[in-house]
Amino acid sequence: xxxxxxxxxxxxxxxxxxxxxxxxxxxxxxxxxxxxxxxxxxxxxxxxxxxxxxxxxxxxxxxxxxxxxxxxxxxxxxxxxxxxxxxxxxxxxxxxxxxxxxxxxxxxxxxxxxxxxxxxxxxxxxxxxxxxxxxxxxxxxxxxxxxxxxxxxxxxxxxxxxxxxxxxxxxxxxxxxxxxxxxxxxxxxxxxxxxxxxxxxxxxxxxxxxxxxxxxxxxxxxxxxxxxxxxxxxxxxxxxxxxxxxxxxxxxxxxxxxxxxxxxxxxxxxxxxxxxxxxxxxxxxxxxxxxxxxxxxxxxxxxxxxxxxxxxxxxxxxxxxxxxxxxxxxxxxxxxxxxxxxxxxxxxxxxxxxxxxxxxxxxxxxxxxxx
Numbered sequence: 001x002x003x004x005x006x007x008x009x010x011x012x013x014x015x016x017x018x019x020x021x022x023x024x025x026x027x028x029x030x031x032x033x034x035x036x037x038x039x040x041x042x043x044x045x046x047x048x049x050x051x052x053x054x055x056x057x058x059x060x061x062x063x064x065x066x067x068x069x070x071x072x073x074x075x076x077x078x079x080x081x082x083x084x085x086x087x088x089x090x091x092x093x094x095x096x097x098x099x100x101x102x103x104x105x106x107x108x109x110x111x112x113x114x115x116x117x118x119x120x121x122x123x124x125x126x127x128x129x130x131x132x133x134x135x136x137x138x139x140x141x142x143x144x145x146x147x148x149x150x151x152x153x154x155x156x157x158x159x160x161x162x163x164x165x166x167x168x169x170x171x172x173x174x175x176x177x178x179x180x181x182x183x184x185x186x187x188x189x190x191x192x193x194x195x196x197x198x199x200x201x202x203x204x205x206x207x208x209x210x211x212x213x214x215x216x217x218x219x220x221x222x223x224x225x226x227x228x229x230x231x232x233x234x235x236x237x238x239x240x241x242x243x244x245x246x247x248x249x250x251x252x253x254x255x256x257x258x259x260x261x262x263x264x265x266x267x268x269x270x271x272x273x274x275x276x277x278x279x280x281x282x283x284x285x286x287x288x289x290x291x292x293x294x295x296x297x298x299x300x301x302x303x304x305x306x307x308x309x310x311x312x313x314x315x316x317x318x319x320x321x322x323x324x325x326x327x328x329x330x331x332x333x334x335x336x337x338x339x340x341x342x343x344x345x346x347x348x349x350x351x352x353x354x355x356x357x358x359x360x361x362x363x364x365x366x367x368x369x370x371x
Contacts, residue, residue, distance in 0.1 A: 042071055062088050062099030069107045073114070076347050081111040102131035102140050110147055116354025116362075118154040125151070142171040146184055153191035154355060161191065182212055182220040186227060193231045194356075201231050222252035226264065234312070242268065263301040299333025300345050307349045311356045319361045323368055337369050347371060 045068045052061035065088050072081040085108045092099055105128030112121035125148050132141040149164030165188050172180040185208030192201035209224040225248030232241035245264050252260050303326055310322040329335070335342050346369060353362040365371070 042068070045071065058091055058095040059097055059099060062091050062097070065091070066100055066103055066107070069104070073107055073110055076114065076344060076351060078111045078114045078351070081107065085111070102128050102135050102137050102144075104128075105131060106140055106144050106147075109144070109151075113147055113151050113154070114351045114355075116154070116351065116357070116359065118151040121151045122148060122155075138171065138175060139177070142168055142175060142177065142180060145171060146180060149184075150187055150191070153188065153195075156195065158191070158195060158197075161188075178211075178215050178217070179220070182208055182215070182217060182224075185211070186220065186223055189224075189227055189231070193227070193234065198231055198235050202228065205231065218251040219255035219257060222248045222255060222257060222260065225251070226260065229264075229267070259301060259304075263304060266301055266305060299329055299335050300342065302329050302333070303335075303345070304349065307352065310361065311353065311358060314358065314361070316360060319364060322361065323364060326365070327368070337371075343371070 045064060048064045049061060049068065052064055065084055069081050069084040069088070072078075072084060085104050088099060088104050091097075092101070105124055109121045109125035109128060112118075112124060125144050129141065129144045129148070132144055145164050145168035149161045149168060152158075152161035152164060165184060169181060169184055172178075172184065185204050189201045189205035189208065192198075192204065205224050205228045209221065209228070212220040212224055225244045229241045229244035229248065232238075232244060245268055248264055249261060252264070306322065306325050306329070310318065314322060330337075337343055337346065346365075350362045350366055350371060353359075353365070
């Protein structure tokens with residue numbers, strides 16, 4: 001009999017999970033900064049999953065699959081996340097067990113949210129909210145309330161989104177989850193800016209910035225400054241925009257957000273101006289001046305900048321111009337789609353395009369780069 005018989009799989013899983021949690025905290029943005037940590041975390045979880053599966057320990061297998069889904073979700077592997085979560089459901093049905101169902105529903109909803117399928121996400125997360133209440137899982141409930149609000153904002157149901165924002169903020173504060181509090185204020189600032197309610201957006205962003213400074217959170221302090229800069233840019237208040245971009249640099253450097261720092265420097269060196277929504281104006285900005293020493297980081301910043309520009313001003317007639325500009329950047333900066341950081345960056349942009357209802361463009365981009 002195996003030395004891991006009986007409770008062996010569960011014991012091994014606990015050991016492996018402890019190691020896996022020590023490798024990564026699963027903060028957004030950390031995947032690109034610490035790819036090796038995430039690879040090690042995934043390896044630990046796969047070992048635990050193989051053992052639980054071999055020993056036919058369905059309960060432990062379900063728990064470890066939930067952790068794998070969490071990792072995949074952080075790495076923007078949305079399709080793989082959905083496959084894993086559906087596998088958990090099948091495992092539970094076949095073995096007549098329940099394995100943290102509220103967590104599975106939460107992650108499944110988040111995966112659909114990342115795909116821009118907000119209505120599916122809302123339906124699933126409402127079911128997850130009911131399960132979280134039954135289980136008395138406060139942290140899960142907080143995450144569900146937060147993302148339900150984000151999805152309702154995504155379908156422009158701002159009145160209901162606001163209710164969820166207030167509820168999730170209260171719960172985050174009650175649980176002492178500062179990063180959740182900051183994320184909620186940042187995301188709602190973005191949602192209101194996209195809905196052209198600039199006064200409400202700036203009010204939320206200023207509250208968030210005040211909290212980030214109070215909590216000494218360099219990353220969020222920089223992110224709030226960047227979003228305020230973007231909001232002022234769309235209001236054509238260029239001086240206010242430039243001031244916020246400049247004030248974002250120091251905290252983001254301290255947070256080691258290199259790509260964001262490069263993006264801000266690019267914005268400051270080439271002041272953004274609102275353009276007319278016509279194909280000619282978009283085409284005229286396609287050309288990328290060649291540089292002597294191609295930089296992958298700067299290339300990815302330019303790809304993000306072009307994507308943000310298309311999201312703000314693009315329509316179906318501009319898709320070919322946008323795709324052409326991305327191809328030129330890849331060629332000029334010698335970007336390789338097979339390289340992990342480049343691929344994950346482009347996958348993230350696919351999700352952003354879908355979230356902003358540019359589904360046709362996202363599909364063409366996906367096919368063009370075989371994502």
